[in-house]
Amino acid sequence: MNLGVLSAINMKNLWNMSYGSNLEDEVLMEVAVMAWKIWRRRNDLVFNQTFSSPQLIVRQAYQKIDDLNALLSQQTINPTIIPQTIQWTAPPLDVYKINWDSAVDKLNCKVGVGTLIRDWEGRVIACMRMCISLFPDPYLAEAIGALHSVKLALDIGLKQINLEGDAMNVVNDIKGNKDSWKHSGLIITDIKQLLLSFDSFTVDYVPRNCNGLAHCLARDALHINDVLIDIEDVPLCIVALL
Known part of the structure; x- marks a missing residue:
């Protein structure tokens, strides 16, 4: 594949052409969360000059996956639950x-x-x-x-x-x-x-x-x-x- 063709393909299409459609939903979720955390790590380094270790990124990614699975399980068990309204007042400007x-x-x-x-x-x-x-x-x-x-x-x-x-x-x-x-x-x-x-x-x-x-x-x-x-x-x- 030459560079001209590659530049016209977005990330989603490139993923589907590779192997995305052959993966199970759980694996797709894991890949997506890992990629998102790596991107956030890059942004933190470029814009905030903060560096996170790979071990921390992996741990945070798996915690996100656990959170998502728990949320999906709650919605499956009782999708009619309406969250209680949480009262909160904003602080003054710049606080x-x-x-x-x-x-x-x-x-x-x-x-x-x-x-x-x-x-x-x-x-x-x-x-x-x-x-x-x-x-x-x-x-x-x-x-x-x-x-x-x-x-x-x-x-x-x-x-x-x-x-x-x-x-x-x-x-x-x-x-x-x-x-x-x-x-x-x-x-x-x-x-x-x-x-x-x-x-x-x-x-x-x-x-x-x-x-x-x-x-x-x-x-x-x-x-x-x-x-x-x-x-x-x-x-x-x-x-x-x-």
Whole structure:
């Protein structure tokens, strides 16, 4: 095939001419997700000067496939479910809202952390799902979740943030002027110190119905092995809720 003919063939036709039509649906899904993650890796390197290891790309790709299979299974079992409306208010201009939540698996001594960062127009900037082997104490879980959520915001270069969570005791301790003498007081102190790195910040309590997406991410995080961070992308576990 000469270059003139090749240039007139788009990627879809080239794929079909090769072997795409002979592959099973599961394999096609795997190839598509892998190709998409490789393309995103290339863009991150070119535009953001960030490099992801091949092992991380493979792990994230397979997690995406698991998410997609789980979503398809849910739709097959009960396709009539209508997601609950999630209340959310946009932050002021140039401020990024960070919603976090934690889920506890007492049986396996695991904590799942879910973080969702959106801008003042409601666009998803980043999502994080993290699973940690930890003593399953609810307060400790929420404090750890807040800490890693603030770290994520710093890592991606945010300057003005509004941190929101539905754990009132943790929110009050972060906002309080006194040192916390709880067993996880050092975590609260670390959060306060990290918050001083931002140009401006606020910390607010919100009820669960305003924090539903972060809660879904936290529950989903219990099924992963490490940490998954999606930049300007939405995990399939919350796609239907946005």
